[in-house]
Amino acid sequence: MSNAKPLVRFVDIQKSYDGEILVVKNLNLDVAEGEFLTMLGPSGSGKTTCLMMLAGFEPATHGEIYLKDQSINNVAPHKRGIGMVFQNYALFPHMTVAENLAFPLEVRKMDKSEREQRVKRALDMVQLGPFGDRRPSQLSGGQQQRVAVARSLVFDPDLVLMDEPLGALDKNLREQMQYEIKHIHENLGLTVVYVTHDQSEALTMSNRIAVFDDGIIQQCAPPEVLYEQPANAFCANFIGENNRLFGKVIEDFGDSVKVKIDQGGEVHAKKVNVGGVGERSTLSLRPERVVVAPEEGSLPNEFSAKAEELIYLGDHIRTRFTVCGHDDFIVKIPNSAAHASLQEGDTVKIGWNMEDCRALDPSD
Amino acid sequence: MSQTLVTVDGVPLKVSLARAQRRGKLKAIGLVVPLFLFILVTFFVPILDMLFRSVENQLVGEVMHRTVPLLNNWDEQSGELPSEEVFAALAEDFIEANETKLGGRVGRRLNYEKPGFSGLFRKTTRKAGSLEAPYQQSFIDINQKWGDVENWKIFKRESAPYTISYYLAAVDLGYGETGEIVRNKDDRRIYLKLFWRTVWMSSLITVICLFLAYPIAYLLSALPTRKSNLLIILVLLPFWTSLLVRTTAWIALLQQEGVINDLIVWLGFVADDNRLSMIHNRTGTIIAMVHILLPFMVLPLYSVMKTIPPSYMKAAKSLGATPFTAFVRIYMPNTVAGIGAGAILVFILSIGYYITPALVGGQSGTLISNFIAFHMSSSLNWGLAAALGAILLAIVLILYFLYDRIVGIDNMKLG
Structure with a gap:
């Protein structure tokens, strides 16, 4: 999908609101046609600003945005033909659902019969066929959300932007809507740029995720790459759960390094984003990749760990260990028949593979 | 299931509920009462009083209480003055009005309908002592206007306890020669x-x-x-x-x-x-x-x-x-x-x-x-x-x- 020609291109985009602080620093990003790209990041990371610049509600301070190879910097929002779903739906309360959907068609001077046909098709697409005569206020949150999605699609835009559209829904509904939006994207072959701060939402829906922090894209990659091969300490920590060990590189093997942990112990880790010998590094390790009580000598990294806390979560047991002086080392022990039975205060051996532990840049 | 619900000590549930909520209701009423009374006294009562005043016309009937009932028997369409009996009653009313000092007010009231009444009543009240039989002539001697049938028509019309003449005046209407409602002359329409x-x-x-x-x-x-x-x-x-x-x-x-x-x-x-x-x-x-x-x-x-x-x-x-x-x-x-x-x-x-x-x-x-x-x-x-x-x-x-x-x-x- 990344080989398709880009529909949207951000070239050297910078944005400042007050002339002192750059909210977006030198953004370069291509969105391929048919792609579902998510901008993910903590609040204030510049992701929504990027979306607003693409929609035309904020001017870029520097750089160009291209839509289908045309610069759209000086194109007014209403001429861009980009569908948009807003955080609180922004359905027009004085119009019925059908009138809301017909609005973009009316302003395009479409004739009445075609308009009605399209509105009906759009309502059927989101399974709200019988609700055309209702007011938005008479619908539930999930239904309003569906109407907002239908409205952004009814005029067949090439590109749809979604600004945290599921933020106001409760957890169950949110998950259901995630699948619905994903299916609509797949069925219609849309290009979607989606903004969220919810990483599980991003992982569920996206073809690619651009992780924002501090106005910079930290990594832009498909979900599985982002999770399994985070490029830096921020991404490793922001996406999914992550154990961090801090230390200094003492030996460099080319594609792996030996890192001496500050509080003691040496770890053999995959070299990803770290300088040479003597540089500091953050080691990143997913909780589910840690093996409890491994066979002696089977793993390059083996440490004794003290179980501090056990939390029973049904499918797995979340265990907090003290390892190498870090008392926040989390391990997920699967709830299988063969799983090690631990008590709080027990000391056991734990270990992990060199590939699973990634040596990244020193973070704060 | 048809039996009424009761609380543990046997009191019907509804009674018990009403008792429990009574305190709250009383408190709510107590909070509202002062403002309600204030609004009632300062807002609704004056408005009602004003609405009443716009049709009220008791004064003439009260002061001229002997004349007004007799006037009901007078046929104003006949073109003749009321009978001597009416004039006699009028004389008694004026003598009383001279004592109560209310004659001028009646005159002022009738003056709204036709200018001249105010002076007529002031003068007649002042000279009430000199009235004597035959009263009709005696009144006409005091002022010619007592001999005008038109004036008597106005007197009779405005002696009713309620009147619409204020409303007529407020929309530039008045009574014509024969008592029908007509628009005022151009220069009096305001x-x-x-x-x-x-x-x-x-x-x-x-x-x-x-x-x-x-x-x-x-x-x-x-x-x-x-x-x-x-x-x-x-x-x-x-x-x-x-x-x-x-x-x-x-x-x-x-x-x-x-x-x-x-x-x-x-x-x-x-x-x-x-x-x-x-x-x-x-x-x-x-x-x-x-x-x-x-x-x-x-x-x-x-x-x-x-x-x-x-x-x-x-x-x-x-x-x-x-x-x-x-x-x-x-x-x-x-x-x-x-x-x-x-x-x-x-x-x-x-x-x-x-x-x-x-x-x-x-x-x-x-x-x-x-x-x-x-x-x-x-x-x-x-x-x-x-x-x-x-x-x-x-x-x-x-x-x-x-x-x-x-x-x-x-x-x-x-x-």
Whole structure:
């Protein structure tokens, strides 16, 4: 999908609101046609600003945005033909659902019969066929959300932007809507740029995720790459759960390094984003990749760990260990028949593979 | 299941519930009572009294209590004067009126219907002692007018305990020669013109206020709260200044030798001998009242606009609407509640406005309320004042009813 020609291109985009602080620093990003790209990041990371610049509600301070190879910097929002779903739906309360959907068609001077046909098709697409005569206020949150999605699609835009559209829904509904939006994207072959701060939402829906922090894209990659091969300490920590060990590189093997942990112990880790010998590094390790009580000598990294806390979560047991002086080392022990039975205060051996532990840049 | 539910100690559940809630109800009533009584005494009672006064006409019947019952037997269409018996009763009434000093008041009351009665009654009361049989001739000797059948017709008509003549007068109607209701002569028609002027000037003031307030309210609602609070204070600032001071300030500004005239003469727009007259006329009233009533339009509009999320306009634009279409189709309909509230508030306030038109209105800028005040305090024709007030009240209620029908009173948002 990344080989398709880009529909949207951000070239050297910078944005400042007050002339002192750059909210977006030198953004370069291509969105391929048919792609579902998510901008993910903590609040204030510049992701929504990027979306607003693409929609035309904020001017870029520097750089160009291209839509289908045309610069759209000086194109007014209403001429861009980009569908948009807003955080609180922004359905027009004085119009019925059908009138809301017909609005973009009316302003395009479409004739009445075609308009009605399209509105009906759009309502059927989101399974709200019988609700055309209702007011938005008479619908539930999930239904309003569906109407907002239908409205952004009814005029067949090439590109749809979604600004945290599921933020106001409760957890169950949110998950259901995630699948619905994903299916609509797949069925219609849309290009979607989606903004969220919810990483599980991003992982569920996206073809690619651009992780924002501090106005910079930290990594832009498909979900599985982002999770399994985070490029830096921020991404490793922001996406999914992550154990961090801090230390200094003492030996460099080319594609792996030996890192001496500050509080003691040496770890053999995959070299990803770290300088040479003597540089500091953050080691990143997913909780589910840690093996409890491994066979002696089977793993390059083996440490004794003290179980501090056990939390029973049904499918797995979340265990907090003290390892190498870090008392926040989390391990997920699967709830299988063969799983090690631990008590709080027990000391056991734990270990992990060199590939699973990634040596990244020193973070704060 | 048909048996009534009871509590543990056997009391029916409903009784027990009512007992438990009684305290709360009493507390609520206690909180409301003082204001309710205050409103009742200061608002409803005066209004009812005013409505009563606009039709009440007990005075003539009470003072002339011997004459009035006998007059019922007199056929006013006969063209003849009432019988000697009536004149005899009239003489007794006048002798009594001389003692109670009420003769003049009856005369004044009848004078509203036809000038001349006041003098007639004063003179007759004064000379009541000299009345003697035959009374008819004796009365005509005191004043020729007692021999005029027309005067007796008016006397009989206005001796009923209730009258519509105040309302007739308030809409420029009166009684013709034969007792039918006719329009007053051209030079005596004033009130309908005044009502009309009051309504259209109030409408104009409301429209001007709306056009001035809408952009301001829009700006206020779009600004960050810290800045908009400061500006709101500026909008409210006039409220903290005395109404009288503000109105007289307009006199200083707008008069012929005032600041604005000086300025435009100095700038050369107008010749010195051709200064604009902007005060003590309609223009002055409209300018001053728009200024005074503007906050009542800004605040409801602001409070409604504040609740419209900016995303509505963005959504409309993203859907392909030009900024103008988005404003007209999406933004404006959502401010209807504020427009309605502001407009009805300003209109109702201006339709009954008194001080400002009294000070800066001059001849062409006075409103109906100024005439009500005139009849209350100068001419002392309280019945007419009450009738004018009642008509004003009716106009407001009709407008309120229309507003409810068209916009819906539930949609009104004052803040």
